[in-house]
Amino acid sequence: MKTRAIDFLGIATIFLWIISFAIMFTINFTPLYSFDVNFFNIPDQVGLSSEVIMENYHILLDYLNKPWVSELNMPDFSSSESGLFHFYEVKRLFLLDYGILIGTTIGSFFYLRYLKRSKRNWVLLRPFMWGIFAPTIILFLIAANFNQLFVLFHQAFFNNDAWIFNPATDPIILALPESFFMHCFVLAFVLIQLLITGVYFYAKKTAFK
Numbered sequence: 001m002k003t004r005a006i007d008f009l010g011i012a013t014i015f016l017w018i019i020s021f022a023i024m025f026t027i028n029f030t031p032l033y034s035f036d037v038n039f040f041n042i043p044d045q046v047g048l049s050s051e052v053i054m055e056n057y058h059i060l061l062d063y064l065n066k067p068w069v070s071e072l073n074m075p076d077f078s079s080s081e082s083g084l085f086h087f088y089e090v091k092r093l094f095l096l097d098y099g100i101l102i103g104t105t106i107g108s109f110f111y112l113r114y115l116k117r118s119k120r121n122w123v124l125l126r127p128f129m130w131g132i133f134a135p136t137i138i139l140f141l142i143a144a145n146f147n148q149l150f151v152l153f154h155q156a157f158f159n160n161d162a163w164i165f166n167p168a169t170d171p172i173i174l175a176l177p178e179s180f181f182m183h184c185f186v187l188a189f190v191l192i193q194l195l196i197t198g199v200y201f202y203a204k205k206t207a208f209k
Contacts, residue, residue, distance in 0.1 A: 010111030
C-alpha cells in the first residue's frame with residue numbers, strides 16, 4: 001500500500017514537472033514572439049518597429065518573471081488599471097509555475113533515484129504510454145477551435161474580465177494577437193508530448209536493469 005502511494009505521488013510529480021517545464025520554456029522562448037512579430041505584421045498594426053516592440057516585450061517578461069520587479073512600465077504602450085491588474089494576475093501564475101517547477105524537480109529526482117535503486121523503472125511504462133495520447137488530443141482541440149479554448153482557459157484561471165483588453169486603453173493587446181497565444185499553446189503541448197515520450201522510452205530502456 002505504501003509503495004502504491006509513493007508511485008502515485010512520484011508519477012504525478014513527474015507529470016507536473018513536465019507540464020511546468022513546458023510552460024516555463026514556452027513563456028521564455030522569445031524567438032517565437034520575434035518570429036510572430038514579423039509573421040503577423042505586428043509593426044504595421046501598432047505603428048512601431050520590430051526592435052521597439054521586442055524591447056517592450058522584454059520589459060513585460062521581466063515584470064512577469066521577476067518577483068522583485070513590482071511595476072510594469074512599457075515606454076511605448078500605455079496601460080489601464082484593469083490591464084495592469086491582469087498582468088499582475090499573470091505574474092502570480094508565472095511565479096506559481098516556477099514554484100511548482102522547483103518543487104517537482106526535487107521530487108522527481110528523488111523518485112527516479114528511488115526507482116533506479118529498487119530496479120522498478122517498469123512502473124513508469126503504463127502511465128507514460130497512456131500519457132503520450134493526451135497532448136495529441138489537446139493539440140487536435142487547439143486546431144479545431146482555439147478561440148473557444150482560449151476563452152475557457154481565461155475563465156478557468158481568472159475570476160474577472162480584466163483579461164478582455166480594450167485596444168484604446170491597452171494597445172499592447174494589438175502586439176499580442178490571439179494567434180501568438182495559439183502558437184504558445186502548440187509549442188507547450190509539443191514539448192509535453194516530447195517529454196512524456198522521452199520518459200516512456202527511458203523507462204522502456206531501463207525497465208529491467
